[in-house]
Amino acid sequence: MRSVAEEAGVSLATVSNVLNSPDVVAKETQQRVQAAMDRLGYVPNNAARRLRGLPSSLVGAVTLDMTNPFFTEVCRGIEDRLLQDDCMLMMCSTDMQPGREQHYLRELEKHGVRGVLITPVDLSLRPLLAMARRGVPIVLVDHRTDQGKLCSVSMNNVMGGRLAADHLLRLGHRRIAVLSASVDVQQTIDRRSGVREACAAAGHDPDKVVLDVRVPAPDMTTAETVLDDVLADPVPPTAILCLTDLAAMAVVGGLRERGVDVPGDISVVGYDDLVFAAQMTPSLTTVWQPKRELGHTAAGLLLDETRPGHRHRRLVYRPRLVVRSSTASPKLS
Amino acid sequence: MRSVAEEAGVSLATVSNVLNSPDVVAKETQQRVQAAMDRLGYVPNNAARRLRGLPSSLVGAVTLDMTNPFFTEVCRGIEDRLLQDDCMLMMCSTDMQPGREQHYLRELEKHGVRGVLITPVDLSLRPLLAMARRGVPIVLVDHRTDQGKLCSVSMNNVMGGRLAADHLLRLGHRRIAVLSASVDVQQTIDRRSGVREACAAAGHDPDKVVLDVRVPAPDMTTAETVLDDVLADPVPPTAILCLTDLAAMAVVGGLRERGVDVPGDISVVGYDDLVFAAQMTPSLTTVWQPKRELGHTAAGLLLDETRPGHRHRRLVYRPRLVVRSSTASPKLS
């Protein structure tokens, strides 16, 4: 900046003014400075302006794993919203390790980020609340909290489970296997209770309708291995509800191998509406979530935190059932 | 930092030393300062240290779209490598818009990033080379260049095409439809020329063997729409090679609907080995790429750029054929 000032024959302050309040400097000077800038290939130093107290344009997004299509999509929404305010995204995957989360949070704070969007793995939220107290805006993503101190944006997973179950019940299914991963997270707990709600609301006994099945691998790609047990159940289900699309895909494949027709013999429902859900055969009935929008508004909420009149808000998005061809009424028996 | 110094009854420099060269300060003082730090909840200010000339711990990753599973995986590799050196990832999706690319590059430079990993959309590389000249390390990802000035890490797409074609030729296929997107990028051009190479090497006329087919949508999810044309060809193919797995999935579905058995009547090969390739039925024969490793070494190369003896390198990774059950020998006719 000094060189630019010299080159243009003005003072440092004038160069700064050209950049930040162009209206206060004469047209002619402005051009002279501008010219000097490109001649010298000047690039402003964000670190220095931050040091002077300007707000940072960095925002941290801490997710469980950016490789997970759900988070990828959410982050893309975040990125696009941030771009509108000339902010940039720092991506952090915790792999569900509290240590990694801790490390990233610390590092983000050192960088003086404008705020942090996070799907927490440490559910105590201790370090987060501490950061918030130190003045770093925090927005919880895909996680609800009773802490009124934080903004949060999440999905209504209970509703998602209800939608899926409702659809199956309406088709006439009275015995539904629900496949979840072996480790429980709030999201799947909610979805399952949504399923039971739907049963009860329809006047059926949840315990009779629902066959709760656990799949060993956390990503549920091994869903197919539980099929034999499911089919051999004393009261075999006429529908299988998988709490992720990937599992649904494996299930459809496994059923086909066993000579079971989908949806003729058994209906299958997924969750997430990943890109391939529409492509597979039969195309998958599944629960869609407004992932990108979720990220978009989460980022908006975060950017709003620095505004004077800000009030913390807790937004909950509603999933939608996408009916395709993997579900049908059960055969009359 | 000042408060910490006062609280601990030492000078600023001592606090700094505790942080940066603990070996030079007495054990006892160290503890005193440490204590003062947590008591006050002190968080170092990265902007200030950067200002003093320390290298930044920020690294930019500019990809076409972080939603694309290929890039997601690559970026995850980058993230993990960066973490080893306590660096952080700034993610930028250009959506193939030169304007967005330009914007992000500028912004990254303002932030004084340690370097930039990029899959360029502006193939002239003009702004990139300018940045490199200004001292910002640049590593090209999934893009080869003759510019000796830059490091690059890429996939051998010619080899990928060759592997896939070779596999089919060996199985006895003599007529292969190759589906690519309507817009050409270097990657698919290379893959196609690999296919032709394989034909030639096996002593067949590429023009006779290859049926070049274009799919309207850029993401090739509409691949199924070209099937009727393909099947109606004067010399109908016994195998279909799709240059992305998503297309392969659509094709398998389309064939099934038309009563064509895979791989009994027609073999299908994909490209990318996305997560669902192993899950679908039949599981998909496809070309796998070391995505995560690609990102990992790209990041390593970047971090190495600041080391004194650094020489620019151009690494090329080899894809691997993953044979599953969507391919078989053609029926005797």
Place this chain on the structure above:
DNA sequence: CCAACCCTTTTGAACGTTTCATACCACGAA
């Protein structure tokens, strides 16, 4: 008893900005 040395700590300048108060200048009004 003094110089030389080691170990630990401090001083003070710099890094590249922004910002506020101040200075300059020309012009029209009193």
Place this chain on the structure above:
DNA sequence: TTCGTGGTATGAAACGTTCAAAAGGGTTGG
């Protein structure tokens, strides 16, 4: 002539660090 006045430009301090040089205070050896 003098005095504001409005539009522009500048000076200097401050932001939170790091780092080289120097200082302080023991201990040791001559």
